[in-house]
Amino acid sequence: VLVSLFGLMIVLAFFQTSGLLRWASIKLIDWSGNSRVIVQSMVLTSFFGSFLLSNDIAVLTLLPIYLNILRHLPAFKGRVLGAALIVVAANLGGVFFPFSNPQNLIIYSTYSVDFVSFMWWTLPLMVAGFILVMAATLFVEKTAAHTQVEGNAVDRSIVIQASIGMVLMVIAIFGLFNIFCTVAFIVAYVLLTNWRYLLQVDYLLLLTFASFFVLVGNITNLTLVQTWLAASISSKAMAYLTGLLASQVFSNVPTTILVSPFTDQTY
Incomplete structure (x- = not known):
């Protein structure tokens, strides 16, 4: 489990550096006309982003963007509720896949649950959570929003590397590859390309x-x-x-x- 978490943290460092989640969030905000739609866009990104990027990474990536948006909406009174819903959405979306959060990974490894069974168990929780959190966004204040938030361009090469790393980790977690060899390969690749990614591991x-x-x-x-x-x-x-x-x-x-x-x- 520890080796799996270590490998996933390295891969998530790639995703975080690439700017992919930030770019997707800002694209959603571009067509938002009011504060409620902005919060709903952030909640949706947080919810589905946590599927593959984990709940922690989703929150750490989206909340700074949200706080930046709030600077342009001084009259918006639903800022606290919006922030809370982003965090809740990340944790609810993170229940779906075995690798979406650490406790799922521990359960998946400890009990040797097959992938389909695990998702079948978590699917009702994920669906119910999605319905409830989106219903909660209807309580967010609806005020006009005319702000443009600039985002960094996505580094496609890093996205490709991160995607390959994630696929390798998922296959290893499923037991098709040796997890120790897979993580050792990823570490070796990082050491040869950009060792600073190892500094982003918690x-x-x-x-x-x-x-x-x-x-x-x-x-x-x-x-x-x-x-x-x-x-x-x-x-x-x-x-x-x-x-x-x-x-x-x-x-x-x-x-x-x-x-x-x-x-x-x-x-």
Whole structure:
């Protein structure tokens, strides 16, 4: 899982540098006539962009654009709601694919779920989330917008490299390629072309995940704790409630790491 996340972070660094998501967002804004349509455009981009670019990258890319737009809309009162919906949309869209966020990747790897089954499980959540978040945009204030936001041109060569890297990572995550060899190949390519992409990897996040893996490994060696957790979250309802409540305290990824070894309730 850690190696997969590391490889995906390198590929996402390419996408972020290419300016593709920023370009797509601004193109959507160009035809927006009012503040509500602008927010809806940003929400749509955030939602579908998180499918492949992950929820974190979608948020980190779109929010600065949104804040720049707000400078030209001083009378717009729905700015906080708009920002919140962009973040919510990224997390709702990020539930769909196994590689759209770290907790999906952990579940996909831990339980060896096949790709079609995983998407079949997450499809209702994704569809319901899309309907709800788009319905919520109807509460955004509708004011006239006549601003033009300039965006950087898309570097097509970087987009191509990023796309190839993403395809390789997806194939490796599906088990068709060896994940270690695939990531080693990507790292070697980056070292030969532009080693600075390695500086954009969130190593602290990887270290956090590694620490939780160590913590879980230690906990599973405690027979009393292992027995209690396995018995407590053996049912679907308890696994759901444990994940729901624990994620409010530990956040979603650490909760997934902590809970997954103690239950076989994948779905």
